[in-house]
Each structure stands twice: as structure tokens, then as C-alpha cells.
Amino acid sequence: MSLLTNPAPVHIISPMKYTWLFVLAAGIILFTVLDLSLRATGNTGLLTAVLFLGAFTIPISLVIYFYDHIRDHDISRPLLAACFMVGGGLGLLAAGLVEFGTLRTLGLGALIAVGFIEEAAKLIFPLFMYTRKSYRHEADGLLFGVAAGMGFAALETMGYGLLAFVQSQGSIGSLEQTLLLRGLLSPAGHVAWTGLVCAVLWRERQRAGHALINLKVLVAFLLAVTLHTSWDIVNTLNMPAAVSYGGMIVISTASLTFLLMRYRESRRTLPGADITA
Numbered sequence: 596m597s598l599l600t601n602p603a604p605v606h607i608i609s610p611m612k613y614t615w616l617f618v619l620a621a622g623i624i625l626f627t628v629l630d631l632s633l634r635a636t637g638n639t640g641l642l643t644a645v646l647f648l649g650a651f652t653i654p655i656s657l658v659i660y661f662y663d664h665i666r667d668h669d670i671s672r673p674l675l676a677a678c679f680m681v682g683g684g685l686g687l688l689a690a691g692l693v694e695f696g697t698l699r700t701l702g703l704g705a706l707i708a709v710g711f712i713e714e715a716a717k718l719i720f721p722l723f724m725y726t727r728k729s730y731r732h733e734a735d736g737l738l739f740g741v742a743a744g745m746g747f748a749a750l751e752t753m754g755y756g757l758l759a760f761v762q763s764q765g766s767i768g769s770l771e772q773t774l775l776l777r778g779l780l781s782p783a784g785h786v787a788w789t790g791l792v793c794a795v796l797w798r799e800r801q802r803a804g805h806a807l808i809n810l811k812v813l814v815a816f817l818l819a820v821t822l823h824t825s826w827d828i829v830n831t832l833n834m835p836a837a838v839s840y841g842g843m844i845v846i847s848t849a850s851l852t853f854l855l856m857r858y859r860e861s862r863r864t865l866p867g868a869d870i871t872a
Contacts, residue, residue, distance in 0.1 A: 615660035622652030634767055642760070649774030650752035654745035655679070657782055661741050665734045665862055675742050682720030682739070683746020690716040690747075706831060710824035714816065717747050717789045725796065725806065734861040736797025737790050744789030745781065752777040783847035784826065787854040788819035794857035801864075822850050 626648040633641040658679055662672070690713045721739040724730055730739070756773045763769035795815035800806050829842035 612663055614663055615656045618659055619652060619656035622648055622656065626652060630767070630771065645770070646753050646756050646774070649771075649778060650756060651749045653778045654749040654781055654786070657786065658742050658745050661738060661858070665738060665858070665865065669730055669732070669735055670738055675738060678720055678724070678739050678742040679746040681746075682717070682743030683748070683750050685719045686713070686717040686743060686747045687750045689719060703828070703832075706827045707820075707824050709827060710820040713747075713785075714788060714792070714819050714823055717743050717785065718792065719743075721789070721793045721796075725800075730797075731801060732861070732865055733794050733798040733801055733857070734865045736793040736795075737857055737861045740790035740793025741786050743793075744784075744786040747789070748777075748781040748785040751785075752781070780843075780847065782854075783850045784823075787850035788823055791850075791853050791857055792816050792819050794861060798857075798860075818853070822846055 626645065629641050629645050629648065632638070633645055658675065662670075662675055690709075693712045693716070720743050721736070724739050725736070730736075752774065755777060756770050759773040760766065760770040792812070792815050796808070796812050799809055799812055803809075825842065826846050829839045829846070834842075
């Protein structure tokens with residue numbers, strides 16, 4: 596009788612939680628097929644598709660993951676897609692224009708300047724959304740930051756992939772290595788840094804009840820610049836391989852740790868959110 600009156604709760608797994616995985620798997624399969632076709636035929640007409648899938652599969656999958664798991668429905672999917680493409684594109688354009696003279700040298704000062712320029716450029720679209728009072732929660736800021744950072748990273752990866760292909764005189768191996776390395780490391784780079792800054796920016800406004808840029812926001816931005824500059828240093832300046840790879844591991848771990856802290860906090864403080872979902 597008790598089994599009829601008090602049935603055990605049934606936990607229904609939402610298929611939306613796995614959309615990111617389907618997108619990731621489909622992108623990997625398509626990339627593999629096109630990459631093998633490019634190798635077999637040498638048809639450079641396939642190069643654009645290989646570049647696009649190699650650069651965008653992981654970033655798009657991660658943006659979908661964050662959106663479906665945070666479940667912040669104040670932001671529509673089209674708006675998040677616009678932040679990904681327009682925000683990433685605007686950030687890359689602004690950074691490219693400002694960095695034109697800076698990148699003529701690769702000294703420490705230039706790398707620090709690049710860190711400031713790129714971290715500021717990626718905030719153009721999120722800051723525009725920051726002026727909209729309808730997006731009030733830290734989760735909003737985190738999603739806008741993740742989307743803009745991933746859009747920037749994907750477009751930048753396409754550029755680096757094409758550059759590797761040209762500089763290696765058409766080596767598909769160099770193209771694959773660039774796309775794979777940058778794709779796998781993208782969550783610990785631009786997405787983590789921009790997501791961190793935007794999450795703190797929105798959190799501080801939510802606490803104060805009005806828009807502001809206080810010391811905590813500035814510290815978050817300087818932290819993102821420091822991580823970005825440190826990443827560029829270990830990847831650009833001539834260092835022993837052990838130091839370079841060790842530095843990448845340390846910086847990636849720190850970047851992801853900061854991002855996950857803000858991710859968990861934004862889920863916890865979102866009204867009506869279920870952090871176990």
C-alpha cells in the first residue's frame with residue numbers, strides 16, 4: 596500500500612543537458628571526414644570547412660554547455676549566438692587594429708600590451724549588454740563573457756590555422772596540430788578570462804543595485820590580463836620546453852579554477868536555479 600501512496604521519486608534527465616555533447620560529437624565526426632578527404636584528394640576547396648569545424652566545434656559546444664547547465668532564460672539563444680559571433684568578431688577586429696603597431700616587437704612590454712588590448716576588446720559586446728537593465732544576474736554576465744570569449748577564440752584559431760597552413764607550404768599536419776592544440780586549450784584561455792571578468796562585473800552590480808566598476812572588478816580584469824600575458828610569455832618567448840609546458844599547465848589550471856568558481860556561484864545565486872540539475 597505504501598508503494599502506491601508514496602512512490603519513489605523519478606529523476607528525469609533533461610535531453611537539453613546533452614545537446615553540447617551531440618554538437619561536439621557531430622562536429623568531430625564531420626571534421627574527421629573532411630580532414631581525411633582533404634588529405635586524400637588535396638582539394639583545397641575543403642580547407643574552409645576544415646578550418647571552420649576545427650576552430651568552432653569546441654567553442655560552440657562549450658557555450659551550449661554553459662547555457663543549458665546554468666539555465667538562465669533571461670538570455671535567448673539568438674542573443675547568445677549574436678554575442679558569440681558579433682562579440683567575438685568585434686573583439687578580434689578592435690584588437691587587431693590596436694595591436695597592429697604593438698606586434699612589430701615581441702618583447703615583454705608588447706606582450707603585456709597585447710594582454711590589455713585583447714582583454715579590453717573582448718568586453719565590447721558584453722559591456723553593451725551590461726547597459727541593458729533586463730540582464731541583472733551574475734549568470735548573465737558569465738554567459739555573455741563565455742560567449743564573447745569563445746567567439747574571439749574560435750575566429751583567432753581560424754586565423755592561426757590558416758597561417759600555419761600557409762607558412763608550412765600547405766602542410767595539413769601543421770594545420771591539424773594548430774587546430775587541435777588551440778581547440779583543446781580554448782576553455783582555459785579566452786573563455787575563462789572574459790567569463791571571469793564579466794561574471795564579477797555583473798555580480799558587483801547585482802550586489803550594489805546599480806552599474807559600477809569597483810576595485811573587485813578592476814582586480815578581476817588585471818587578473819585576466821596577468822593570466823593572458825603569462826600564457827603569451829610561455830608560448831612566445833624562447834624558453835626550455837619543460838618550462839613552457841609546465842607554465843601552460845599551471846596557467847590553464849588557474850584559469851579554469853577561477854572560471855569554475857564563478858560558474859558554481861552564478862548557478863547557486865540564480866533565482867529558482869537547481870544546482871544539482
